[in-house]
Every structure is written in C-alpha cells, then in structure tokens.
Amino acid sequence: MAFKNADLVRSLYIHWPFCPYKCSFCPFVAFSKFDRFMVDYQQALLKEMDDFSVESGTRNKLKTIYIGGGTPSTWPDDLLLEMFNKLNDKFNLEVIEEITIEANPGTVRYEQLALWQKLGITRISVGVQSLNDEVLEKLTRYQKVSDVRQFMKWAGGMFRSLSIDLILGLPEISDDEWKRQLEEIVTWPIQHISVYFLSIHEGTALYFKVKRDAVLLPADDETVDLYHWTIEFLKIHGFMQYEISSFAKLGHESKHNRAYWSRDLYKGLGVGAWSYDGEARFQNEKKLMTYIEAQKNNETCLAYKELLTAENVRFEKVMLGLRSLQGFWIEDALEGLSDAKRTEFFEKVGMLKDQSFIKQVGDRIYLTTAALAIENEVAVALTV
Ligand code: SF4
Known part of the structure; x- marks a missing residue:
C-alpha cells in the first residue's frame, strides 16, 4: 500500500x-x-x-x-x-x-x-x-x-x-x-x-x-x-x-x-477504514465482500488515496485547530501563500474578529464560544 x-x-x-x-x-x-x-x-x-x-x-x-x-x-x-x-x-x-x-x-x-x-x-x-x-x-x-x-x-x-x-x-x-x-x-x-x-x-x-x-x-x-x-x-x-x-x-x-x-499518523484496519501516513489519506474498500476477497487473493484493499496538497494541509491545520479549541498558528495558515492571498487572509481574520467568531492570542487564532456551532464555515473562510 x-x-x-x-x-x-x-x-x-x-x-x-x-x-x-x-x-x-x-x-x-x-x-x-x-x-x-x-x-x-x-x-x-x-x-x-x-x-x-x-x-x-x-x-x-x-x-x-x-x-x-x-x-x-x-x-x-x-x-x-x-x-x-x-x-x-x-x-x-x-x-x-x-x-x-x-x-x-x-x-x-x-x-x-x-x-x-x-x-x-x-x-x-x-x-x-x-x-x-x-x-x-x-x-x-x-x-x-x-x-x-x-x-x-x-x-x-x-x-x-x-x-x-x-x-x-x-x-x-x-x-x-x-x-x-x-x-x-x-x-x-x-x-x-x-x-x-x-x-x-x-x-x-x-x-x-x-x-x-x-x-x-x-x-x-x-x-x-x-x-x-x-x-x-x-x-x-x-x-x-x-x-x-x-x-x-x-x-x-x-x-x-x-x-x-493533532494530525498524527495512524493506521486503520478493516473495511472502509481510513489511514494517514503523514503525506496522504487512504481509505480501504467499503464493500464487505470486496474487502474480504481482496485480502484472500493477496490484492490491495485500498479504494482511495489522496495525496495532501499544501492547501489541504493548511485547511486541516486551521479546521482541526478550531475544532479542538486549541487554536492554530497563523504561520501555518499562511504557509506557501502569495502576498495577495496573505492580505486576503488577514482581511478575513479582521472580519471574523469583528463578528466575534474568532479571537487572537499572540500568534494563535481560536474559535469563540459564539462560533462553536459554525466552526466549519469559519475554517472554510480562513482557508484562502
Ligand atoms: S447502524 Fe447504527 S449501530 Fe450500526 S454503525 Fe450505524 S449508527 Fe452505529
């Protein structure tokens, strides 16, 4: 695999x-x-x-x-x-x-x-x-x-x-x-x-x-x-x-x-199980018999593999940081971005702060209590 x-x-x-x-x-x-x-x-x-x-x-x-x-x-x-x-x-x-x-x-x-x-x-x-x-x-x-x-x-x-x-x-x-x-x-x-x-x-x-x-x-x-x-x-x-x-x-x-x-590596075993190896996310075959047959015949049981792009990684860090209430580093959200995109990011940050959906402490950004139920929308907005 x-x-x-x-x-x-x-x-x-x-x-x-x-x-x-x-x-x-x-x-x-x-x-x-x-x-x-x-x-x-x-x-x-x-x-x-x-x-x-x-x-x-x-x-x-x-x-x-x-x-x-x-x-x-x-x-x-x-x-x-x-x-x-x-x-x-x-x-x-x-x-x-x-x-x-x-x-x-x-x-x-x-x-x-x-x-x-x-x-x-x-x-x-x-x-x-x-x-x-x-x-x-x-x-x-x-x-x-x-x-x-x-x-x-x-x-x-x-x-x-x-x-x-x-x-x-x-x-x-x-x-x-x-x-x-x-x-x-x-x-x-x-x-x-x-x-x-x-x-x-x-x-x-x-x-x-x-x-x-x-x-x-x-x-x-x-x-x-x-x-x-x-x-x-x-x-x-x-x-x-x-x-x-x-x-x-x-x-x-x-x-x-x-x-x-924390985006640590993990291995998922079994039908439909997901894994992450630090570079890609994988999913095993979701059909029970196909999974069983693949293992019997010594074939791959992998159905899906997605190599994470720089944008995927930025989104995961932002989204998981917000979800886990531990916040994310601003530099992680900016990694690889052009000057224009960086400007766009800070505009979004300003807007979300004005709406009291996020707060900044030092170089980290956190979700506020008011935004707990709309975390995904906030993460999407912050991934420019
Ligand atoms: S069918 Fe019900 S018990 Fe089984 S995995 Fe789905 S939610 Fe859980």
Whole structure:
C-alpha cells in the first residue's frame, strides 16, 4: 500500500462493521444481517494486520487503539480474543495508554465486560444517543433505555473511562426532555460525553423520510441554543468542553481522538477504514465482500488515496485547530501563500474578529464560544 513511515505509527483504528440492525441516520460502513461473514472478515482483518506489520518492519510501539464500528460489542468473544493475540504478536503494547471499544448496550453481556477488562481495554464508548425508547425505535435503533441503565450498573468502575455518545437535534425531543435526560446522565459513573448534532446524510433512510416530511426536525437556531445550554450545564457538572463535540472530566479526554486532531499518523484496519501516513489519506474498500476477497487473493484493499496538497494541509491545520479549541498558528495558515492571498487572509481574520467568531492570542487564532456551532464555515473562510 506504500504507507510511508509505517514504523512511526503509534495509533491504530480497527473496524468491526457488523450491526444487529441499521439505524436510519447511519452514514457509517456498517452491515446488518451479514453476521455469517464474521469469521471470513476476521481472517481478512488479521491478514491486513500481518501485511502492515511486514510493511512497518518493526513491532510498532502503540499508544492508542480504537475499536470502532459498526457494533464492536457484537464481536464474538473467541474471535476478539484471537484478534488481541494477533495484536500482541504484531505490535508492542507495553506503553499503550488507551484502548477503546465502542459498545451498543443492547448487545452487551456482563461476562463480555470481564473479558474486555482482561484484554486490557481501558475505555468504553457507549452509543446512547437518546433516553427516549420511542424516538430510538423510530430511528430503527432498537436499543432500550433500560439496557443503557443496566450497562451503567455493570460497567461503572470497571474501566478507566466510560464515554457516551448523544445526538442533539433528534425529532420529537423537546428542549425540556433533552434537559431532563442530561440531568440523569450526569449522575452516571461516566467520565466523557460526546454530543453530536444530528446530521442528515444523503442516501440514508432518515434522509428520505425528511425529504417527504415524514419526520420533522427542530429548527437549527433552537438546536444551537440547546447546544450552548448543554455546554454550560456539563461544565457545572465537571465535564469540560475540549472539542466541538467532546466533554470530559479532568484527565479523561480521548487520547486517540487527540491523535487525529493533532494530525498524527495512524493506521486503520478493516473495511472502509481510513489511514494517514503523514503525506496522504487512504481509505480501504467499503464493500464487505470486496474487502474480504481482496485480502484472500493477496490484492490491495485500498479504494482511495489522496495525496495532501499544501492547501489541504493548511485547511486541516486551521479546521482541526478550531475544532479542538486549541487554536492554530497563523504561520501555518499562511504557509506557501502569495502576498495577495496573505492580505486576503488577514482581511478575513479582521472580519471574523469583528463578528466575534474568532479571537487572537499572540500568534494563535481560536474559535469563540459564539462560533462553536459554525466552526466549519469559519475554517472554510480562513482557508484562502
Ligand atoms: S449501530 Fe452505529 S454503525 Fe450500526 S447502524 Fe447504527 S449508527 Fe450505524
């Protein structure tokens, strides 16, 4: 695959694409009713791990591993154990700082949690999304709130960090209901919360429902107001915002996501997985059978490669700096620009400062609270 600097990779993403059902809003590489291919997929995944290890020529000392999906909590215990044996064989996990697995509470057994703990998993990211069963069912996410509460009783205290995902802006969730849900959530034994705006991705079942008015979404400005309320509420309860969508108790920020936002190298394994080698971004084949067959036949499973241009790099540095609330260096946004473009950049900076969307401290530029919900527009404006 010609992954440059493979030996320098310190973060690994592993994709498990199987789901018990397909949620109507899902834009991910995920398959329901394909469980019969789990064993074949595992063989393909392990083969990709072998190939990467040969390419690297060393047992990379990993700092973070993220097992995402799909629904990794449907990974059968024996196969997961086999995958971890391979991980330990091909990589050096002696200095690992974080291993995360995503879980759908409706699919987790207590014995599974004990196994995950034994395997060295330190962090669980739980897909909660909402505490309203009816709304979840309408989104064809057949998970019960009672499963989530049971999961919290089991998993609380077992792992270094428990994180939950919530979706803001779901249909039929009033402001009051959202606030009541958060009041319960902050009493759970969790250390991290991700709050995502509902996105309607073209081609999803939800996209077609919205198009024919079968689902009514809340107005954008109401959702943005609620987002600002959420930031303040979580802060009062000890969850500090450290990225547009991420809130954590002190010391529980996601190390793996930080690696993405810092543009560190990472290798993604599995169908549809993305990688970054410092020069290019890659994506594996997104079709399950094509990925499996490619691995079986010793062919490349790469479907997409984009060599980053100077403009791409400037945009990533600006956008990730704004998103992660850590700001970006002005000189990074100016790299390689002509005098005319530099002038244009400073005009944009002046305009966005006047609108109170950004602030400058020394040679760095940061997003203001007022612009948190329009970070992408600000990043686009600043990439001239
Ligand atoms: S559980 Fe996650 S990955 Fe699976 S269908 Fe639902 S949103 Fe997609």
